[in-house]
Amino acid sequence: MAKSKSQKIAEKTIFAAFNILKEAGGEMLGKDVIEKIRETVTFDEYENDRLEKTGNIRWESVLRFFTIDCMKAGYLRKNKGIWILTDEGETAIKLGQENLLKTATELYREWDGNRKKQITKEGVAEKDITEENTHQAQEAIISQYEEQAYNGIRNFVISKNPYEFQDLVAGLLKAMGYFISEIAQRGPDGGIDIIAFTDALGTKQPRIIVQVKHKPNDNISSDEVQKLAGTLKRNTDVGIFVTSGTFSKPAIKEARDSREHIELIDFNRFTSLWQEYYSKMNDEQKNLLPLHPIYFLGSNE
Structure with a gap:
């Protein structure tokens, strides 16, 4: 079966994120990980396109959506805006770009069990990743809002003398x-x-x-x-x-x-x-x- 565009985006961005976290000692602010990906990974016009309903960059939305797979697989943790690469996640880098995401997705599906609706990730990510039509999409949205809230508080405190x-x-x-x-x-x-x-x-x-x-x-x-x-x-x-x-x-x-x-x-x-x-x-x-x-x-x- 041919890979969807979203899957291809997820493979390269997740793999890049894991390597960036590893080089940083295992943890980093999520916004800094995304900025580092922006600086080091090449994206085409489609991947850099803004989703109409949210205004978010497509590749960023896909990345956040698929980090939920990685979290449920035990590869990644998030805590108040900080992304943390687990020991299992660092080991998973050795699987390579394609198999890392494949394994994470399989482990996520095992955790998620039988879905009430068979909605492919391509359908969610391509249409509108902010629609609360899956538990995974909802988690991705909340995670993003939590990061934004944390970063807002952090920037406010940093501005203080x-x-x-x-x-x-x-x-x-x-x-x-x-x-x-x-x-x-x-x-x-x-x-x-x-x-x-x-x-x-x-x-x-x-x-x-x-x-x-x-x-x-x-x-x-x-x-x-x-x-x-x-x-x-x-x-x-x-x-x-x-x-x-x-x-x-x-x-x-x-x-x-x-x-x-x-x-x-x-x-x-x-x-x-x-x-x-x-x-x-x-x-x-x-x-x-x-x-x-x-x-x-x-x-x-």
């Missing part, structure tokens, strides 16, 4: 029920940006020492975690390290092995906590990073 990000962290801690005793002003802070307690007068233990780093494109090193540990002078002190970026693996190990309790909050965890405690914030706190929840029909899978 270090002191504004510090205020965001303080606002979150207040919403979580902590009492802020001190917030560092401009100038040397001795490695302490925020001091918080579990009671209004600070008479109860522990004292919470917070280090805040606004480094959205960087990994926090183990040395920086060690410096935070050095600021915990009391036996009952607890350290929290918050970054708008990520933590290196040595930094995570340093916090885990530290004699003192040090909690790490990277950007993903920060946004999750902000969403979780958003309803408990006052208007002033909400305005620091305003959100608007939207609910989609889910599934029982």
Whole structure:
């Protein structure tokens, strides 16, 4: 049977995405993966055409649609805009461009079971990939919207200066029920940006020492975690390290092995906590990073 145009597009874009993720160390923002594909893969006029109803580029829509196969096959994971290549996915690269997608699709069909309607992927992708006529298409749409939402929040936070990000962290801690005793002003802070307690007068233990780093494109090193540990002078002190970026693996190990309790909050965890405690914030706190929840029909899978 001759391959459909959508299948050919999916084969080369999925294969390219997997290799890009592998070269990046296994994970990357989905929008950056797509941009890298745009820079490295050649597309013809049909593949670069915009779908009439959505305005999306055809090859991008096909790629997102078929990433659901890869996720159900265990080759790929998505978490708040980040695409993560699993060990199984990295191994699947060895299958080659054609067999990688074929295997992923077979595993997806096994997971999906008997469909109520026999709709081919060609039919969905060629007509309108945004139509909610299959569970797979719906998942692809929701995944895309989640990525867009995540990227919007990330860009908003990136635009803040270090002191504004510090205020965001303080606002979150207040919403979580902590009492802020001190917030560092401009100038040397001795490695302490925020001091918080579990009671209004600070008479109860522990004292919470917070280090805040606004480094959205960087990994926090183990040395920086060690410096935070050095600021915990009391036996009952607890350290929290918050970054708008990520933590290196040595930094995570340093916090885990530290004699003192040090909690790490990277950007993903920060946004999750902000969403979780958003309803408990006052208007002033909400305005620091305003959100608007939207609910989609889910599934029982």
